[in-house]
Amino acid sequence: MSVLVFIEAKSKVSKAALEAVSYGSKIGSTTVITYGNINEQELTVIGEYGAEKILVNRSLNESNDQQLTNLISAAVDHTGADVVVISQDQTGKSIGPRVAAKLNAGHVSGAISLPETANGFVVNTNVFSGKAMAKITVHSDKKVISLLPNSHAPVKTNGSATVEEFNADLGEGRIIVKELKTQGEGIPLPEAELVVSAGRGLKGPENWGIVEDLASTIGATTACSRPVSDIGWRPHHEHVGQTGIAIRPNLYIAAGISGAIQHLAGVNGSKVIVVINTDSEAPFFKAADYGIIGDAFEVLPRLNEAFKKFQSSQN
Ligand SMILES: Cc1cc2nc3c(=O)[nH]c(=O)nc-3n(C[C@H](O)[C@H](O)[C@H](O)COP(=O)(O)OP(=O)(O)OC[C@H]3O[C@@H](n4cnc5c(N)ncnc54)[C@H](O)[C@@H]3O)c2cc1C
Structure with a gap:
């Protein structure tokens, strides 16, 4: 063929x-x-x-x-x-x-x-x-x-x-691209093997430091749930799900995200899903490979420290 x-x-x-x-x-x-x-x-x-x-x-x-x-x-x-x-x-x-x-x-x-x-x-x-x-x-x-x-x-x-x-008659283009904006440094979400994502459970944009710190330690790209980008806490290019970007990384860490069907639609192809949520009944736990029932404000910094310790033990 x-x-x-x-x-x-x-x-x-x-x-x-x-x-x-x-x-x-x-x-x-x-x-x-x-x-x-x-x-x-x-x-x-x-x-x-x-x-x-x-x-x-x-x-x-x-x-x-x-x-x-x-x-x-x-x-x-x-x-x-x-x-x-x-x-x-x-x-x-x-x-x-x-x-x-x-x-x-x-x-x-x-x-x-x-x-x-x-x-x-x-x-x-x-x-x-x-x-x-x-x-x-x-x-x-x-x-x-x-x-x-x-x-x-x-x-x-x-x-x-x-x-x-290869030359061909391509005809006239009916649209003109006037400006292209790139999303900046780092691995784009569709290509990322490691993703750290957070949702409304993080309470406000000022709290995203703990998400970014963990992502930076493990070399991950950051993502978020739709309401978080809708209310302007995070940029739209981070929104994953049915109406956002569909991703299939090796590791998806989700903190303070409930796991609504529309969110899962964009992330359930991830190889390993780790869910951090205070509510043991959160639907996301059903899709998780590893679930941590706990407060993201405590768990994310502790995970970050554990990764750092592991990394320094490897050097
Ligand atoms: C047509 C349509 C399309 C949609 N498309 C998308 C989409 O593409 N992507 C998407 O994400 N959503 C989408 N949605 C919205 C979706 O239905 C959910 O409303 C949304 O995913 C919920 O976002 P969230 O989990 O961040 O917030 P919430 O539902 O408010 O959940 C917050 C979670 O954080 C937990 N939490 C609170 N405090 C803490 C803490 N301190 N530590 C840990 N956990 C905590 C809570 O227990 C809760 O589970 C769509 C909806 C519709 C109708």
């Missing part, structure tokens, strides 16, 4: 993009399509994760849904790809359905498994906010798979890819 993987142009290729390349290479012979000023070093990395060929369009410089859709569809014509893989990140959520419509292809949104091809082309997805799983059978000749970030670990193969310039 011939596979085309789309990668968003960035100075550093994201973990989600490498997951998509690695995933594509498990399905078949993989070509990557990307654009902009992506540098040689990053192109080499893409080859190390299973791509055989990389097509680069240098004329497009900014993320523009219509033009990206045209670019991917032109690359499908060029390569004859049967399957298109796109990471279901912010850009992927927007262009996956557009690409599928343009190619008249069946679309799997939020794939969490490789396709089973013994009997058709069947891919698993999360549904009902992660409460259930659906098996989607795609009947069309062309298939578009939007891969849920953190559902397929990237595997380094130490291969290498040939790189080709």
Whole structure:
């Protein structure tokens, strides 16, 4: 099977993009399509994760849904790809359905498994906010798979890819990106392996020092529940859940968060969940791997001290 993987142009290729390349290479012979000023070093990395060929369009410089859709569809014509893989990140959520419509292809949104091809082309997805799983059978000749970030670990193969310039008629973009604001330093939430998160139980923004201290000790990214960002205690890019960012870190520490279904929808793919809550009946304990019934104002500093002690014992 011939596979085309789309990668968003960035100075550093994201973990989600490498997951998509690695995933594509498990399905078949993989070509990557990307654009902009992506540098040689990053192109080499893409080859190390299973791509055989990389097509680069240098004329497009900014993320523009219509033009990206045209670019991917032109690359499908060029390569004859049967399957298109796109990471279901912010850009992927927007262009996956557009690409599928343009190619008249069946679309799997939020794939969490490789396709089973013994009997058709069947891919698993999360549904009902992660409460259930659906098996989607795609009947069309062309298939578009939007891969849920953190559902397929990237595997380094130490291969290498040939790189080709790729020009295509991209048409006019119907939107213009006027300004891009980045969220600052640190590992972005969708890529973080370790996350320390807090909710309304922290009582106010002035108390977030204990959350940040623990995060800084273990090298984690901070997150929060929705009400906390809605009332302006924390920035919106920290909000996780059904209407926020969906994350799947190795470790999710949640302090003073009740564990409402809408919060769990964005975090229940975490490998290990640690819940700190004063209320032993808090629903979050049902989803927790480790639960601490206690006051976050006592437990977070004690955890921080314990991690620091452990770290210094390792030096
Ligand atoms: C359509 C819709 C979409 C939504 N999307 C999201 C979403 O994406 N993400 C999201 O998070 N929410 C979302 N919500 C809101 C969600 O339903 C909950 O209201 C919200 O998650 C609760 O936030 P919280 O746990 O911080 O606050 P609360 O529900 O107020 O819980 C605070 C918790 O802190 C505990 N606590 C209090 N003091 C302490 C202490 N000192 N130490 C330890 N624990 C303490 C309490 O026992 C309690 O369990 C959505 C709601 C709707 C209707």
